[in-house]
Amino acid sequence: MRILLSLLLAATASMSLYAQDGGKKGGAKAPPKNLQILPADNYMPAMRSFTAALGVQCDFCHVADRSSDEKDEKKMARNMLKMVADINSKFPDGKQHVTCFTCHRGAQMPLTAPPAADAKQ
Numbered sequence: 001m002r003i004l005l006s007l008l009l010a011a012t013a014s015m016s017l018y019a020q021d022g023g024k025k026g027g028a029k030a031p032p033k034n035l036q037i038l039p040a041d042n043y044m045p046a047m048r049s050f051t052a053a054l055g056v057q058c059d060f061c062h063v064a065d066r067s068s069d070e071k072d073e074k075k076m077a078r079n080m081l082k083m084v085a086d087i088n089s090k091f092p093d094g095k096q097h098v099t100c101f102t103c104h105r106g107a108q109m110p111l112t113a114p115p116a117a118d119a120k121q
Contacts, residue, residue, distance in 0.1 A: 032066065032067065033066075033067035034067035034068075034069065036078060037078055037081045037082065038081070049099065049100065049101075050077070050100055052101070052106070053099065053100035053101035053104050053105075053106065054100060054104050054106070054107070054108055055104075055106040055107060055108065056108060060073055060108070061073045061074040061077050062074065080100065084098050084099065084100065
C-alpha cells in the first residue's frame with residue numbers, strides 16, 4: 001500500500017511540474033535572451049497577438065536565433081511597442097485602448113486611409 005501511495009504521489013508531482021513547464025521536458029525554462037520591452041514571465045501572449053494583428057509569422061521579425069537583433073522588423077516592433085505604451089499611458093483609466101491591431105488590422109503595413117466607399121450608395 002505504501003508503494004502504491006508513493007507512486008501516486010510521485011506521479012501527481014511530476015504531472016504538476018509537467019503542466020507548469022508547458023509540457024516541455026528538461027525542467028525549468030531559462031528566461032529568454034535580449035528581451036527588452038515585454039515581461040520575461042509572460043511574453044508569449046503578446047507575441048501571439050503580434051502575429052494575429054500583423055498577419056505574419058515569427059520569422060517576420062526573428063531569425064533562427066530569437067535573441068538576435070539582426071532584422072530591422074524586430075527593431076521597428078520595439079519602437080512600436082514603446083509608442084503604443086506611451087499612447088495607452090495617457091488614458092486616465094489605465095486600460096489598454098490601443099494595440100497593434102488598432103492600425104494594422106491584419107496587415108504588415110498600418111492602414112492609413114479608410115476603405116473605399118461602396119459604389120452602391
